[in-house]
Amino acid sequence: MIEIRSLSAKLGGAPVLHDIDATIAPGRVTALVGPNGAGKSTLLAVIGQLLKASAGSVTLDGADLSDMPPPERARRLAILRQNTTITPRLTVADLVGFGRYPHSGGRLDDADLRIVDACLAELDLSALAGRHLDTISGGQRQRALIAMTLAQTPRALLLDEPLNNLDLGHVRRVMEVARTRARAGVAVVVVLHDLSIAARFADALIALKAGRVFAAGRPDEVITGPTLSALYDTPIDVHEVAGSRVVLT
Amino acid sequence: MRARAAIAAGLVVLIAASLFTGVGSITADAEGLWLVAVSRAPRTAAALLAGAGLAVAGVIMQMLARNRFVEPTTAGTAQAAGLGLVVVTLVAPGSALWLKMLAATAAALVGTAGFLAMVRRLPPQEPLLVPLTGLVYGGILGAATTFLAFERDLLQFLDIWMNGEFSGVLLGRYEFLWAAGAASALAFVYAGRFTIAGLGEDASLNLGLRYGQVMALGLALVSVITAVTVVTVGMIPFVGLVVPNIVSRLRGDNLSATLPLVALSGAALVLACDILARLLRYPYEIPVGTVLGVLGAGLFLWLLHGRPAHGRG
Ligand SMILES: Nc1ncnc2c1ncn2[C@@H]1O[C@H](COP(=O)(O)OP(=O)(O)OP(=O)(O)O)[C@@H](O)[C@H]1O
């Protein structure tokens, strides 16, 4: 369980997040949505301790994340950034293996390697394991980065726009993996722009607008025409198709 | 593994060649042994230590700067070490060698930290801006050094530091290079962490790496290796650039796996160039820095030209 209390944060001196309160329960996939610039990535960065909060606190299972030693934090929490450029020439398997670093300290034992193999398989990367990252496609690279966070076997998994560059089949696969992790007791947060996907795969939503929580609740509470229209300042219709909500602009 | 074994075998041949190459032939008597012990063996060891050290320093620097076109002589580290050396020579002429070493290391540390702070702000999609910045920065430091040396009549010393050579290496006059060897050995322990640092600050922090500490350690290792080399044998360009880049092409950048190959190849390259330096105008010698200047620049251009797509080199 991630508990965010009265959290504020600044970027380059400018306030970006204002007094955020939210609870992210384990066992569920929580979608974090909102317009460009709303503060989604900033919120994830603050939870993941990549950015210091200017006020407020974030706890994971009751422990304050800001004063946890980095290696211990990395065993409990994994974060995928929206944009990651990997400059070293690594193989897919090397990269995913680094996900075990917080646990192994660099020397992978058999159990670590089994986890790495499982994560590669989960994201359909087994055949690419030996390929260098500069010789695979953008979506394949994105999947490798996701697999690295999975290999951390965290209690909290924060994914910032993990579906970037993914085809439909892999969108589904990644969201199903997120759901599987959640069902296994992980607190999963996924930043999404596609609200139809959020409606289909998320158990809870947090909508941010201009650095504040605009709405939060179950998908059927948040994914409605009026709420989304106000959130994005543009007319949005929500339809029910085959038991799932489809969001149209 | 095969590449490592091949390079190791090549090294053995080179070492044998180095021990027997030069003016004065090795004979199986006291005089021959003396020549080996006092001159040839130290010279060979110096080339191996400097070569391995500079290649390791280069690859660490490339991880820290997240750019594969930097190395100590193109990022101001060596120039800063030279500046420190000139300053200490001016302030405290005749000071002990260890003091000069310390001053050069401290200056290299400050100079490299300055470089890394500068390149952090550069846009990552323009990878060539980083070495360009380094060349300009190193040029400024070098010009300041030359100016100081010119003003105070130290130019002849400067010439020695600027252009690396091993002809002056004798027993008792190169041992500081073992510090470069020790620093390189320490780099092996941290190889995995340097690779993670190469993923960038956010990715490192996500993996629980103490990023600041690893950066600081990398900086310290690069500075010690570079300063010790500059003070003992002078600047040797391009080793730190071409060796890691070729290894990267063949084996990738996971330093836990590739650092031995980097160190062995650096040692082999510098030793081979030193043997060439002794033979090209036999019985005269040319500085190994000059040989590597020409050979390294050529290899570098070839690497730049053959850069794979994606702009990631
Ligand atoms: N370095 C910076 N200095 C000042 N403001 C910044 C800086 N970086 C981002 N911002 C601002 O902070 C706000 C939040 O940015 P953030 O990246 O968290 O948005 P986001 O919700 O993730 O948007 P997107 O959907 O586009 O990814 C934006 O308004 C942005 O302009």
Ligand SMILES: [Mg+2]
């Ligand atoms: Mg974002």
